[in-house]
Amino acid sequence: MQFNMLRLRLLNSIAPAYFFTATVVTIILHFCFFIPTIFDRSPATLLHIILFLFLVVNALGNYTMTICYPAESAQGVVTPVCAPDCPDRVDAHYLFNGRHFCKLCKKVILRRDHHCFFTGNCIGNRNMRYFIMFCIYTSGTCLYSLVLGVAYLTVEYSLSFENPLTFLTLLPLSIGYFFLGAIPGLQFFLVLMLYVWLGIGLTCAGFCCQQILLVARGQTWCQMRKGQVVQTRNSWRSNLSDVFGRRWLLGFVVPLQTAELTQDETADKRD
Numbered sequence: 577m578q579f580n581m582l583r584l585r586l587l588n589s590i591a592p593a594y595f596f597t598a599t600v601v602t603i604i605l606h607f608c609f610f611i612p613t614i615f616d617r618s619p620a621t622l623l624h625i626i627l628f629l630f631l632v633v634n635a636l637g638n639y640t641m642t643i644c645y646p647a648e649s650a651q652g653v654v655t656p657v658c659a660p661d662c663p664d665r666v667d668a669h670y671l672f673n674g675r676h677f678c679k680l681c682k683k684v685i686l687r688r689d690h691h692c693f694f695t696g697n698c699i700g701n702r703n704m705r706y707f708i709m710f711c712i713y714t715s716g717t718c719l720y721s722l723v724l725g726v727a728y729l730t731v732e733y734s735l736s737f738e739n740p741l742t743f744l745t746l747l748p749l750s751i752g753y754f755f756l757g758a759i760p761g762l763q764f765f766l767v768l769m770l771y772v773w774l775g776i777g778l779t780c781a782g783f784c785c786q787q788i789l790l791v792a793r794g795q796t797w798c799q800m801r802k803g804q805v806v807q808t809r810n811s812w813r814s815n816l817s818d819v820f821g822r823r824w825l826l827g828f829v830v831p832l833q834t835a836e837l838t839q840d841e842t843a844d845k846r847d
């Protein structure tokens with residue numbers, strides 16, 4: 577148990593560094609290699625720069641908002657008391673009052689969904705909307721980078737991606753060719769990045785779909801894991817509106833605070 581906790585703490589420190597490194601590398605590749613080579617100062621260049629910046633700014637903006645507006649912690653709970661069915665998971669305790677104590681954040685989190693290692697924060701009542709937007713835009717950035725990365729490898733190194741099985745053989749072949757000195761380091765690095773973008777892009781897209789479904793049902797990941805069915809009279813529209821706020825459309829375009837907890841909502845912090 578102690579070793580598992582140490583592993584999670586290590587992951588909590590490494591994952592944000594990995595996210596920032598991957599973001600900086602992606603930005604450099606776009607501006608120094610992909611856009612100048614693929615579009616070669618054509619009229620489409622500006623359009624692609626705007627699209628890429630829109631995706632990255634929203635991904636980073638919502639990442640920052642997830643951290644700046646953390647899930648609230650319950651006041652006055654000094655010694656958390658575990659519920660009888662608390663499995664004492666590595667990352668959290670289930671408490672008597674249905675709330676969850678995060679061992680990494682060392683707090684009782686209101687409406688805790690899960691602990692996100694990339695942001696080093698719990699996702700809960702206040703930052704769920706930013707977390708979902710972060711997943712949407714990170715997925716968009718990765719999949720867009722994947723498309724431009726494939727285009728760059730085709731233009732610059734004459735690699736063919738016509739065969740759908742190319743992605744199965746590309747990585748092992750590239751590793752072999754690189755260590756034999758048959759391909760340059762940049763080509764090998766770009767092939768590795770294609771798999772990083774594909775992996776992060778698909779994971780974020782899947783995660784985002786799951787979170788939206790949970791939010792629409794008024795359920796959290798923690799409740800789902802416990803097999804707890806939430807009886808809610810609210811419609812899926814009102815559940816989504818509770819999380820995304822009334823100005824949700826604006827939040828899709830710019831990473832802004834789209835809803836504030838009102839007095840009534842503050843008094844009714846559901847868990």
Ligand SMILES: [Zn+2]
Binds near residue numbers: 678680682691697
């Ligand atoms: Zn946490």
